[in-house]
Amino acid sequence: MLMQEGKAITFTSNLPNTLAASEEDSAILEILGGQRLSGHVTISGAKNSALVLMAGALLCPQECRLRNVPSLVDVGRMGEILRALGVKLERQGDCLTLNASSIGESRAPYELVSQLRASFFVIGPLLARLGVARVPLPGGCAIGARPVDLHVRGLQAMGAEVQIDHGMVNAYVRGASKRLKGAKIYLDYPSVGATETLMMAATLADGETIIENAAQEPEVADLANFCRAMGAKIWGAGTNTITISGVPSLYSTDYSIIPDRIEAGTFLVAGAITCSEISLSPVVPDHLTAVIAKLQAVGAQVITEAPHRLRLIPSDRNRATDIETLPYPGFPTDMQAQFMALLALSEGNSVITETVFENRLRHVAELNRMGANIRLKGCNAIIQGVPMLSGAPVVATDLRASAALVLAGLAANGKTTIQGLHHLDRGYEQLETKLQKLGARLQRVKVSSDSSKDPALKT
C-alpha cells in the first residue's frame, strides 16, 4: 500500500502502487462464485476526479491539500508525472499535499504520459501557469483511439500556438504576458477531458471564457469546485455552458474529492448479480440516477437510506433491459461492461449500445467464455439472458471490463480466474478486500507452475 496510518510518505517512483504492469500481470484473481453477499461497503474517492484535481494543483503557486484521494496505480502515475514537472507531493492516509510553487519543467515525459491518458490534462494548467507546455500525444488505449483534437482546438481559440511534432504537442502563448485570452468555445462533443483542460486553462486567462456543449459529469463540477476553492471564478459547471472569468493567480486550499460513482455503481451491480442485499456509503445518489434507473428496470430496488447512503434490495429474477451509453447525465460508458455481466444473467433479450468509445466491447468474448450468449453487431451487443454462467479462465481487456469479469465470476458456478489485473488496479481501491468483507470468496494469487496446478481456492 502507498499509505500507512498516520505516517507521511513522499511520492517516489518505486512506491508499491506504481507497480509495473508486468509484476501485476504475473498475478491472477481467483473467484469462487455463487456466494451471497451481505453487509456494507465504503466507497473511495473518485479516481477521475482525483486525477484531474491533481493536474489542477499545477495552477496554484502555493501548497494545496486534497482529501479522499484513492490509492490507485493511476493516482501513483499522475503523482510521478507531476513530480517530473517539479511538484512536491506528500501523502498521508487518503490526504495528498501538492506543492507546485516551483514547477521548473514544462515538458511531461513520454514514458509516463503514455501509461496514463489522463496525464495529457496537464497541458491546460501548464500553459495557463507558464505560457508554455510540451506534452506528448498520449496515443490510443484499450478502449479506443481517443484523439485530443478538442483540447487542442480550444487552447488555440484561447490564443495558444500549437504545433505537433514527432508525437509531441508543443504549445505556447506569444507576447510578454504569456497569458491565454478568454474565448467563446463550442465543443463538437461534450468531452470530459477537453472540458477539464479548457476550464483549467481559462482560470488564469485574461478575460472571460465560455465553454458551450461542455461535459456535465460530476467530476467536471468537482474540478470547478476545487478551482473555485483556490479563488477561480467559474459558473455553470455541471451544466452544458460553463463561464470562467480569468484571475491573475490562485491560492492554497484544502479540498475533499467526491465519492467514486463508478465504484459505487459497480458494487450496486455486485448486489444485483448475486441477488444480495448490500448497502454503500458515502455516495451522492444524484450522480447515480441513470445507473439506479437501469437497476430498477432490471428489477432491483435502490433505497436512499440517508443522504449519502444507498441500499440495494435485489430481485430474485432479474429482467432484460436496453442500455445506450451517453455523456452525463446519460448512462455512463464506465458502467457498460458491468451491466453487460448483469444482463447476461437476466431473463430475456437486452441490447447494449456503446456510443462513447469505439472499442469498448472486448469483454463480450470473455463473458461468452463463461457461458453468456452475446452477439456483437457494430457498437451493439445483443444479449440473450442465460440462467447460469460457469466459472472459466478469462482475461481482463480494460479497467471496467475487468470489473465486469469479477462480477460475472461472483455470480458464476464454480471457479473463475482473471488475468490482466493491472487494468483492475488502475481504478478500484482494495476491490478484493471490500468484496471479501461482503462475504465473497476471492483472492489474488501469484502465478507459478505450482499455484496453477494447486489452486488456492478449492471448489
Ligand code: EPU
Ligand atoms: N474525443 C475526441 N476528441 C477529443 C476528446 C475526446 O474525439 O479531443 C472523443 C473520445 O475519443 C471519446 C469521446 O470523445 O470517443 C469521449 O471522450 P472524453 O474526452 O469525454 O473522455 P476522457 O476525458 O478521455 C473520461 C474518463 C473516462 C470516461 C470518459 C467518459 C478520466 C481520466 N477518464 O475520459 O474514464 O470513460 O471520460 O465519461 O476522466 C474509466 O474511468 O474507466 C475511464 C475510461
